[in-house]
Amino acid sequence: MAEIQLQKVTKRYPDGTEAVKQVDLDIGDGEFMILVGPSGCGKSTALRMIAGLEDISEGDLIIGGERVNELGPRERDIAMVFQNYALYPHMTVRDNMGFALKLAKEDQGEINRRVEEAARILDLEQHLERKPANLSGGQRQRVAMGRAIVRNPKAFLMDEPLSNLDAKLRVQMRTEVSRIQQRLETTTVYVTHDQVEAMTLGDRVAVMRGGIIQQVDTPRNLYERPENLFVGGFIGSPSMNFLAARLEGDTIRLPFGETPIPDELRGRLRGDGNARDVIAGARPEHFEDADVEPDRQGLRFRAKISVLESMGSELYAYFDVEQGHVESAELSELAADAHMEDLPTHGSGDTQQVVARLSAASSARPGGEVNMLLDTKHLQLFDPQGGKSLTVE
Numbered sequence: 001m002a003e004i005q006l007q008k009v010t011k012r013y014p015d016g017t018e019a020v021k022q023v024d025l026d027i028g029d030g031e032f033m034i035l036v037g038p039s040g041c042g043k044s045t046a047l048r049m050i051a052g053l054e055d056i057s058e059g060d061l062i063i064g065g066e067r068v069n070e071l072g073p074r075e076r077d078i079a080m081v082f083q084n085y086a087l088y089p090h091m092t093v094r095d096n097m098g099f100a101l102k103l104a105k106e107d108q109g110e111i112n113r114r115v116e117e118a119a120r121i122l123d124l125e126q127h128l129e130r131k132p133a134n135l136s137g138g139q140r141q142r143v144a145m146g147r148a149i150v151r152n153p154k155a156f157l158m159d160e161p162l163s164n165l166d167a168k169l170r171v172q173m174r175t176e177v178s179r180i181q182q183r184l185e186t187t188t189v190y191v192t193h194d195q196v197e198a199m200t201l202g203d204r205v206a207v208m209r210g211g212i213i214q215q216v217d218t219p220r221n222l223y224e225r226p227e228n229l230f231v232g233g234f235i236g237s238p239s240m241n242f243l244a245a246r247l248e249g250d251t252i253r254l255p256f257g258e259t260p261i262p263d264e265l266r267g268r269l270r271g272d273g274n275a276r277d278v279i280a281g282a283r284p285e286h287f288e289d290a291d292v293e294p295d296r297q298g299l300r301f302r303a304k305i306s307v308l309e310s311m312g313s314e315l316y317a318y319f320d321v322e323q324g325h326v327e328s329a330e331l332s333e334l335a336a337d338a339h340m341e342d343l344p345t346h347g348s349g350d351t352q353q354v355v356a357r358l359s360a361a362s363s364a365r366p367g368g369e370v371n372m373l374l375d376t377k378h379l380q381l382f383d384p385q386g387g388k389s390l391t392v393e
Helices: 043-051 093-103 108-121 137-149 167-184 195-201 219-224 229-234 329-337
Strands: 004-012 018-027 032-036 058-063 078-081 155-159 187-192 204-209 212-217 241-248 251-254 257-260 276-282 287-289 299-310 314-322 351-359 369-374 380-382
Touching (some): 004 043, 018 043, 032 043, 032 195, 108 137, 187 195, 204 219, 204 229, 212 229, 229 241, 229 380, 241 380, 251 276, 257 299, 299 351, 314 369
Parallel strands (some): 032 187, 032 204, 078 155, 155 187
Antiparallel strands (some): 004 018, 204 212, 241 276, 276 380, 287 369
């Protein structure tokens, strides 16, 4: 195991394009670090630089206290698991898992011991003599992981290893990856575009956009205290609702009503106290049908439901609110990267579509009106000029 440090690491291609820009990231010994972000954000490039598969244009990469910029992949003592399993089809599971050790001229008895130990961890003991063509997708991915485990490397690097699996198997393999990492306690860097994977797997998560790390934190802090609009919009499913709002004295004016600034926000709110336009972020789960929880505190309003999606244990209710448009070039760029190009007004004209996650006990119906409640103490406030949070210290 080893600590991995990226110090002002940059990747610049011959045409001048910078895929990764001045990245600083410390990954602790035994830590499970997730790199997450939309396509093209630089997360896979960063991983490939750690692996030695991409040259580093500027900065230093430190693994286990040693600068490794000029070392080849083999000399860095890391093991990589790719999106495609890259198994040898003519070899058995046993031979695939032990192949790197065979190339290193390890004793055959030691190879067998380490392969069989990894097979026990991965529940592959009964498949050791089978070939990849006779395995399921999940089993092949476990073989690929086994090939990395037997090497006992300083670090595991995983590049979207579950993206080729179907949804149900991906959830199952997610728990397997987490269980194995906790058991082995090997430093792991895991790349994914799936924020659900990021939030459920990582000790810490680095959210990337445009080659720059936007925020590094625990999954809970990313969710509860996003440092900018992009992180707030990218983390969470369904995505955070963004609404044009205005601060006036001790009041927040929202499209569906006014509410006093909650005590939870007041002490953290940055600014000179003058009236100003802001972007308010409200997560779907912070809405509720007021008739289901009549004693719950919050801003109450009536909403006409346009679309209702039943998830069994909960309902996703969509409704429109009227609001003015907030002009912000920076906001538009952030929205495009998060695939929310019309944010913050992704309705039509001056309307904003909002999604609320309601209890299954709600009587909400398409075309009907609901007494809605918003728990305002969870509101996030952002500066329209640049999207920085106004409520995260």
